[in-house]
Amino acid sequence: MKTASETKPVCKHCGSPLPHGSGSADNDFCCGGCEAAWHTIHKLGLDDFYTRKAGIVTAKVGEQSSVLLEHFADCVTANKPSDGIDTAAFYITSVRCAACVWLVENLIRKMPGVQDIRVNYATFRTTVTYDPSIVSLNAILKQIASIGHPPAPTNPITSDTERKKLALRLGVGAFFSVQLMLYSFALYAGYFADMPPATKRIMQFISWALATPVLLYTGAPFIINSIRALRRLHMSMDVLVALGAVSAYLYSVSAIFLGYETYFDTCAMILTLISLGRYIELTSKQKARGNMLSLLALSPPIARVIQNDGSIATMSPAKVQEGWRLQVLAGDKIPVDGLVLSGSSEVDESMLTGEPIPKGKHTGSKVYAGTVNLSGVLELTAEAVQQTVLAQIIASIEAADASKTRLMQLVDKFVAVFVPAVIAIAAGCFVARYFIIDNSAAKALMHSVAVLVVACPCALGLAVPLAVTTAVGSAAAQGAVIKNADLLANLKQVAMICLDKTGTLTIGKPKVLRYKSNDARFLVYSASLEACSRHTLAVSIASCIQAHLPATAVQEEAGLGISGIVDGHRVRIGRYGYVAAKGIPKPEILNEEAANGCTIVCVGIDGNYVGYYALSDPLRDDVFTAVKRLRQHYGVALLSGDSDPMVSAAASHLGIGYRAELTPFDKLDILKSYQAEGHSVLMVGDGINDAPALKQANASIAVGRNIADIAVDSADAVLMRPDLTLLESLFKLAKRSDRIIKENLCWAFIYNIIALPLAVAGLIHPIASAICMSLSSVIVVLNSTRAKMIN
DSSP states (O other): OOOHHHHSOBOTTTOOBOGGGOOOSSOOOSSHHHHHHHHHHHHTTOGGGGTSTBOOOOOOGGGOOOOOGGGGGGGEEEOOTTTTOEEEEEEETTOOSHHHHHHHHHHHHTSTTEEEEEEOTTTOEEEEEEOTTTSOHHHHHHHHHTTTOOEESSOGGGSSHHHHHHHHHHHHHHHHHHHHHHHHHHHHHHHHHTOOHHHHHHHHHHHHHHHHHIIIIITHHHHHHHHHHHHTTBOOHHHHHHHHHHHHHHHHHHHHHHTOOOOHHHHHHHHHHHHHHHHHHHHHHHHHTHHHHHHHHTSOSOEEEEOTTSOEEEEOGGGOOTTOEEEEOTTOBOOSEEEEEEOOEEEEOHHHHOOOSOEEEOTTOEEOTTOEEOSSOEEEEEEESSSOHHHHHHHHHHHHHHSOOHHHHHHHHHHHHHHHHHHHHHHHHHHHIIIIIOOOHHHHHHHHHHHHHHTOTHHHHHTTHHHHHHHHHHHHHTTEEEOOTHHHHHHTTOOEEEEOOTTTTBOSSOEEEEEEESOTTHHHHHHHHHTTOOOHHHHHHHTTOSOOOOEEEEEEETTTEEEEEETTEEEEEESHHHHSOTTOOOOHHHHHHHHTTOEEEEEEETTEEEEEEEEEOOBOHHHHHHHHHHHTTSEEEEEOSSOHHHHHHHHHHHTOEEEOSOOHHHHHHHHHHHHHTTOOEEEEEOSSTTHHHHHHSSEEEEEOSSGGGGGOOSOSEEESSSOTHHHHHHHHHHHHHHHHHHHHHHHHHHHHHHHHHHHHTTOSOHHHHHHHHHHHHHHHHHHHTTOOOOO
16 A cells, blocks of 8 residues: 555655645745755755754744744843854753754754854753854744744743643643553453453443543643654654554554454553653752752842932833942842942842852942842942843853753764664564564554653753753852853863962952051152052052042053152152162062062152052961862962062962962963873963963863952853862862762663663563653652752
8 A cells, every 4th residue: 555655745855745746856845945945954965864863854934933033132142242243042942852952953053154052951041152144043043943943032940830731731641541540450350351342342432531631631742742853854752752652542542443452551651651750850950950040039120210300210120221320228139230329238149159148338339139238228320230240140050051061962962863773673673573473463562662662861861961950050059150061070080270379369459567667758658649559559558548648640660660749759659679769779678578478569759768568468268278178189289470489478378389470371381281291280260360271271260359250251160259168169069960970871871771672572561661761760860969069
């Protein structure tokens, strides 16, 4: 008998029957859209997509999902203005396995102007980097929708909508499946007790009625996704489930009229059990994303805007513009990043930094969106509305979730060939059982269904991304924002840790320890001149007194110091040779102070040296404990651009080696030398002067001097508060997540190595295979939730 495809020509692109059998050598397409798509794919060199099982095929134009671009307006963020590249982040909720991820990524990468695309199976988040002058976001979204994966601007995991829908389908399946099993047990008992044919027929029809809602409602997502996938020759996990359930259902319907045994219970239980596994999986994803969801919840619902007439207007923070004045009452969340204009209060910033102690805020202090004003009323001016620190943290964590580790890429490649292979094995089992072993269609069908269901690679697809998502979110909750997921894998390889000094080991704000001078004008003149400079040393000196004299003709000379006229006198501040008259020997006290690790700033008035300031940027208290613990397991070196005496003193206190007076490129060369010796290097710096070294290192972490340092681009992670004890926690997190990922992968592979051969041998019933497959996924999901940062 000829099939429909043999009697009626079909479209070369989508496989749909041609209208009125119009296929010809010149017209092999059902519409102009399919013809254009076929030529595009051919031009891109993707012809093999039509023949390979896990191939990529574009749907006919008439079936493309509607995508409203205005809904995605907030999904786009521009990168550096000079490069003209945009990044769009949205969600594809229909991806069910690594094969679906592979499908979307490979098709979109072929589009001109698309630089990269990453789909995260654990969170559904998709990130596309593209050149808007070459390809529009609308074109990218439509291309994704055309293959049966419509994009969404928001993440369904952030709400209970998706989970409630799945719970309802699971409830319907469970209710009817329980009723169905009662009749199935009766039919099985009647098989051995010679049940009257009429009674048996009635109970089979009742079983049919009970199984139908399970298939059509609980199984609807599997069937719909499978139809879409099969029309594009794309094999996903849903195809395996749907083939097994539908085959058991259709065979049972025919068996009623042919007088054979039915297997409606197999169809219903497969769909119900796998839906249960999906429900547990989705719930666990929400828990794994709990820290991210808590960050999203920090966004305040309203902002109190002070109008020109002094009245207060409430509105969404998204409508606030930079420069507007806002009022924040005690107990309210701060709606945007801003600068305090008036008022004083304490603000809880623990949700951003992990630091539980509230911070005092007063006029001139910076405040950040999502933090909580605890006491007084604050009036502030808006400085950042869209690109707040909170938004940057969320974006960084999402980027880490979306980035694919090397293990993820390997798993994707494996799944792309595994699913088609399972279908081929199941077909082979049916043929062998029916034509060679016992010529029983029922046994052959159950045999192949068991193979299809037991081999679903759900656990394999979840093994890596869910553990990474859990680890990244947990680290963020304690103030360590991981921006590159590969950091976790790279940290466990680290043998050498290189530390910057200023801002990394020290407070980052030099303090005046003492000053000495016999000239009464010394303090007032020097502080008045330094008040004109923004240098960190100058700020510390200027703060020594409150009242300053006006300074004129101020000039800063890089590497030397600053000069100007104060009260009619020429004042110079800086190195000794810059401030003192030529030929006057340098006082020995200056050398002694420098030998003690102090920074010396000399002061000269009218060409005569009159005194000095001794400043120090002390090591933070947490540094001693952190470095002591790190030295037990790793090599630790201090690399600094400061003077040798200062760096030597710090290194001596910490008991580590050091290199001083280094330029950023000197640090780069030192890291390269360590790597040439076979060491994997972690660079810890402030993220600004250390940018070249941070880029070169195998793993890099920037220590933030303030919350806004999340914007550092060079590092794989940013510590949102200056606390090096977080480094030890990150190392423990890396080892734990690595162990959990290996456990997940081992379990997923061992499960398939054991279960698949048993199913091929005919030793596993389809219902048992559904239980095994769901249990396998649940084990991986529950194990992944252990990948949390230890404080």
